[in-house]
Amino acid sequence: MSSNHDHDHDDGHHDEGSYLTPRGTLFETVLSWVYTIDHKKIGVMYLTAVLTMFFLGGVSALAVRLELLEPNRIDSVLTIDPTTGAESIETIEKGSFFKSIGLADNLAEANIVYNRAFTLHGAIMVFMVIVPGIPATLGNFMLPLMLGAKDVAFPRLNLLSWYIYVFGSLLAILVILYMGVETGWTFYTPYSTTGDISQWRTTVMVASVFVIGFSSILTGLNFIVTVHKLRAPGMGWFDMPLFIWAIYATSIIQVLATPVIGITLLLLMFERIFHIGIFDPGMGGDPVLYQHFFWFYSHPVVYVMILPAFGVINELIPVHARKHIFGYNAMAFASLGIAAVSFMVWGHHMFASMGEIAAAVFSALTFLVAIPTAVKIFNWVATLYKGSIAFNTPMLYALSFIFIFLIGGLTGLPLATLATDLHLHDSYFIVAHFHYVMMGGTIIALTGGLHHWWPKMFGRMYNEPVGLLGGSFVFIGFNVTFFTQFFLGTQGMPRRYASYVDEFQTLHIISTVGSWLLLIGFLIHLFNFLFSLVAGPKAPPNPWGGLSLEWETESPPTAHNFHHEPLVTHGPYDFDRVLPPHCDPEDFPLPDKPLDH
Template sequence: MTTLDNSRAHDFGGHGHHEGSYLTPKGGFFTTVWDWATTVDHKKIGVMYLVAVLFMFFLGGLAALAVRTELLDPVRTVMVQAVDAQGKPLLDADGKPVMKTEIVGQTLARWIPPKGGEITSIDYGNQLYNRAFTLHGAIMVFMVIIPSIPASLGNFFIPLMLGAKDVAFPRLNLLSWYIYVTGSIFAVSSILLGGVDTGWTFYTPYSTTTDAEHANVVLMVLGAFILGFSSILTGLNFVVTVHKLRAPGMGWFDMPLFIWAMYSTSIIQVLATPVIGITLLLLVFERMFKIGIFDPSLGGDPVLYQHFFWFYSHPVVYVMILPAFGVISEIIPVHSHKKIFGYRAVAFASLGVALVSFLVWGHHMFASSGELGATVFSALTFLVAIPTAVKVFNWIATLYKGSIALTTPMLYALMFLFLFSIGGLTGLPLGALATDLHLHDSYFVVAHFHYVMMGGTIITFVAGLHHWWPKMFGKMYNQFWANVGAWTVFVGFNLTFFTQFFLGTQGMPRRYASYVSEYQTLHIWSTVGSYVLLLGFLIHLFVFIHSLVAGRKAPANPWGGLTLEWEAESPPIEHNFAHEPIVTHGPYDYETTVPPHWSAKDYPLPHLPANAH
């Protein structure tokens, strides 16, 4: 092939037009909206993902609060005295009070009363509850956690950290965003049309038979199917970007660990998502054409569905948590001005987790599979614990002899270490076969995966948002109130979910709209915790809004980071860098490098012993 003009290669930025911040409006209101809607700039797409994900997080959070509120009180059918319109007890001919049955404890049914207004059976309230938890699960998994860090922070920062102008396929990137929005619209419309009550796992044959008269389930499943495409395309884009667009001088082991984590994540997304694609497609066919592959009455096998489903959905757990590992691997060195301990171990642990993640799906089915499969999957499951534990050790070792600033992102990173350790350790009794047969599908599992998914991924997402907020929007935020928000979230989170471990071991099954009264005290604590959690997130929302409206201008490198994104302006110019960056130091060489935009006066380098490095 011909060699094209290499003069352009170093001509980063160059000739002047559109060299302001990427956030500078391109004209009037409609012009700007049109510019954003058709942009191929990875930064704008990242911000658009951020907005969309936060909106879905709000919806999913509302559903979670509905679930918790319903569980405040167990549902009971009780005998009460009938009263007349004035509230006086009705008496029968003998002067005895007239008794009637009444259903109490159904909060959702009171909020959204049935047609006719009177609740005559427990089914109606239970149906609302089942829709609420399905809504919560499906939105949080498919529309929030999976795209949260990769699609928003990843899109924004992968090219910046690699010193590139954009991701490999910018138009494909925009297409991914539109596919994400389309999938979300499908899912939300299924909710508006009456909701889905299958649980986010869509287990057959329940999902193929419930609500046979309408298409809500098909819409929701198609929504998840479409979201899968968005996920595949984003992952593919990132893999190629990492391979092909690293700045001159950046070898594989000079990449920031966030990039390593995103690279592993993307590989899982590309390799696992197609399987859920065909599974969900077969599920749609099953509902529409009754093909019977998963339907036992036609000879199909519901366990086959579970295998297919978890072959994707287990690796996807690591799609959710690996980016979080990446963010933590950035925040801890930057805010303690310390080289990460065991860079290669952390990088290879990401790849190791990605690899083993494909071999452990069966541990979701210990209660349904035979002993041989269960034993093998149990052993493999414990394998995942090793690279994960190594990472935690490395992060803590990084703190040793650091210079630790308790900024909001750092505070969140430390909270992550706390919560994720609990989440990881409570995975042990779930991986052990004997205890899992007791704890499977109980509140113990609910608590465990919330510690990992929310305590791991969402907490880290918020941490990363605070870490990179000055870079993304060029504004600082109020650290004091952000720290107050972080502590509120931390307290609320533990109150909500730590109680659920005890509920689980004591025998509370998950997805129950009601329960026997012994469990009520713990449920009340858990619900109170969820309201505290809401308060914490509202504080963060106000801190961010305040920052956008009245925050002081952020310096280019507020924390003293060494990775390439801190060399760019805050917010970055349209083409990221005025000159193509050339990598001369490692991403965490705090002992030998003064951070960009910092002066040697503010950052005296430590004395290196002669045998260092």
């Protein structure tokens, strides 16, 4: 991307080593990570933490699915002996997974364990995995590299945000595991304000989420200033890779929405401890006000989850299809448009509990979201058209993303429609819908982006066939798990119940089997990555022939990212007129004639 100076003229920078090179003794090396203010190391630390949380959240999800293999129910069967006429009542206890592994003594306790399990799953996956998932890991690592900067604007704040995140996450997990929180990840009042107040578990849980919010704010603030102030010379706003645009829009939402969850959770804590009454109908307060406060944050945060995923796909598709992204400006403004609209649509989470006029307004506004997202989907498909598509793991994930996200997006429309929503809300339809957009969106994009940037981050190539195998398992497993839940929801299976009628069992079994396929897929990826770290072939600086700035530097990058400050002379997607750096022109030739875009 830049007219980099010749490396031979470099004055002694070559022995600098990569950011991963150990320095001094083992102890010093560990210290160099603990105290690091290098965005790359912090990105890797975030990645480690987020993947650990993903593992925990995944385990609890598997537990939830196993519990749902059989309905958690006691049936009483009346039998009348035809000869004597004697009546006898036989009680049949349907199996409970939690009971069978000793987590619960009876079905009533198993229900509580089930509530805790899905609260653990929801809270971990939302607050600790998906929200920081892409911005804090790939974003932290790649954003300064893509901008041609040496670091983020405030490196020490960046490290602080990691520590805050880890502290808050550990606190939350300890509380749920040792004491148990049964409110669901939304902490709706009165679930969260009634009950045994002398037990501090919900309060501590809420406080830890409050703490994690600060980490989110600091990351977002840091990225906005970095994008404004640290772009390489020659990089105007519309020369930035679209991943940066997505992260930028995400950061705006993080900065503007997260403080509201801060004050919400603070009020919730005061409500719990001091009974201030704001959310308590017992004192004239309104529990629905809590839902407004909560969703004013948590709906924009849905876009904090999905916008970076869009950004990742924006990089995967042009690079692996070797074609200029279709409609760059439309993509950039669609990101900002989603960020703006995200503040006006939160009410669709509470159609059933809110007033009619507001519900109608929110419903109409919610449809607006479909416009920028549809623009994006259209542009990705148009980019693929006549591209020279390399079918590797990142591309497999990009295609999975388009397929899955399209289903997720389209099933959002009946949920935005008042009349249908009243029937579908709080059913498995909504569970399926938000897994399609949140997991099928964010996690799929994170995994795809991880494959795409893995060579750059760690300097090793992963095994391509194994990656494709894992990706296929994830794609199939995902659809088996969650597509069935659309049927369950439309047939009337409510969410958050461990028990159900027998008619639903077949679909539940299919869904649970799908979760095992997902597990296999992610385990394949995990072993692929670990193997590549130990014994993978060394990665060239630019294995995919990318044009954005991160491919200019070595793999893995040096401690200061670039030997020379890069000068940007072309856009990040000009595959039809610029030969990629560090690449053999035979591998990535220019097209015979420029493609129109």
